[in-house]
Amino acid sequence: MSPDTQTLQDGFGRRFPYLRLSVTDLCNFRCTYCLPNGQPKTPDRAFLSRAEIHRLITGFTGLGVTKVRFTGGEPCLRQDLCELISDTRAIPGISELALTTNGYNLLQLAPELYDAGIRALNVSVDSLDPGRFARLTGHDRLDRVLEGIERARQLGFAPIKINVVLLRDFTDAEFEAFLDWARRDDLSIRFIELMQTGDNLAFFREQHVCGSTITERLQSCGFRQRPRTLTGGPAVEFDHPDFRGRMGLIAPYSKDFCTTCNRLRVTARGDLRLCLFGNESHSLRPLLADNSQTRALQEKLHSLLGNKTASHLLHQGDTGLIPHLATLGG
Ligand code: SAM
Numbered sequence: 001m002s003p004d005t006q007t008l009q010d011g012f013g014r015r016f017p018y019l020r021l022s023v024t025d026l027c028n029f030r031c032t033y034c035l036p037n038g039q040p041k042t043p044d045r046a047f048l049s050r051a052e053i054h055r056l057i058t059g060f061t062g063l064g065v066t067k068v069r070f071t072g073g074e075p076c077l078r079q080d081l082c083e084l085i086s087d088t089r090a091i092p093g094i095s096e097l098a099l100t101t102n103g104y105n106l107l108q109l110a111p112e113l114y115d116a117g118i119r120a121l122n123v124s125v126d127s128l129d130p131g132r133f134a135r136l137t138g139h140d141r142l143d144r145v146l147e148g149i150e151r152a153r154q155l156g157f158a159p160i161k162i163n164v165v166l167l168r169d170f171t172d173a174e175f176e177a178f179l180d181w182a183r184r185d186d187l188s189i190r191f192i193e194l195m196q197t198g199d200n201l202a203f204f205r206e207q208h209v210c211g212s213t214i215t216e217r218l219q220s221c222g223f224r225q226r227p228r229t230l231t232g233g234p235a236v237e238f239d240h241p242d243f244r245g246r247m248g249l250i251a252p253y254s255k256d257f258c259t260t261c262n263r264l265r266v267t268a269r270g271d272l273r274l275c276l277f278g279n280e281s282h283s284l285r286p287l288l289a290d291n292s293q294t295r296a297l298q299e300k301l302h303s304l305l306g307n308k309t310a311s312h313l314l315h316q317g318d319t320g321l322i323p324h325l326a327t328l329g330g
């Protein structure tokens, strides 16, 4: 590879400084849109080890990846999560470490996560109503999750982003409660338009609401759209002079959603997914067995990127390989 091929770029001119790494597909929640029946049977193959993850991320950083998000399943179920994070922090080239969690044990884990190197934190909070939260997640635990977020704020995590999946039974009162939170605290509350996956078609048909309803509400309240950053996620964010925090929307069905794609995904078992809803899966694991294969890994990544398609086909109901987002982390 020549020096000018040392970054990942696809056939559409998109660059990929951002890796989303799933470290487990196990989860302790039963979110209605994701794992309504709890944990499904998963393949016997073990999750990537600490050493394999280190080699994987080293390979990616040599190709211009600067940001890594740890996700799952529920990444905090992994006993060695903080070691994985601090190993990654020490890899030259990494400048942003992020985590997406359901916040189940954030109250206890937040100091360790901070010391390990996480700064950007996404926590899923689908409702501020304790009863609805319990119905959506299978856990009567809203207060504990909110205490964890408050602890994270005090420790200095930033940015803190709250993920809220937008469902048809989301009420005006709920919207107001989230607005109040963003008015008060310096965090970003992002609504995620419900995505169809292999397992949730009936639920999707019943509960999907177009994300533009949120944009219209925000604009009518005086919010203005903010510019995107290079390693930013898929959300469009809005701010308002009277609010300490920001509101946002992730709308995968919107026109041009894929044109700003800047991220690649690897499953907990080491499979590269070029798109969340793609139909291809490429095992990288054979190239993670020892340190001598970094270059071969990088060459493979380069050549696979040529297969990345311009857009997902969700609009046509093609959800690709993904049965539910717990297999890949969103
Ligand atoms: N367990 C962690 C959590 O819930 O934050 C990380 C993994 S979870 C798959 C990542 C994000 O995907 C969460 O914010 C979750 O709400 C969102 N998600 C899961 N399934 C979804 C779906 N079908 N449509 C939209 N968002 C979904």
Ligand code: SF4
Binding pocket: 027, 028, 029, 030, 031, 034, 035, 072, 073, 074, 102, 124, 325, 326
């Ligand atoms: Fe678990 Fe996250 Fe899926 Fe909820 S959305 S079931 S917390 S992986």
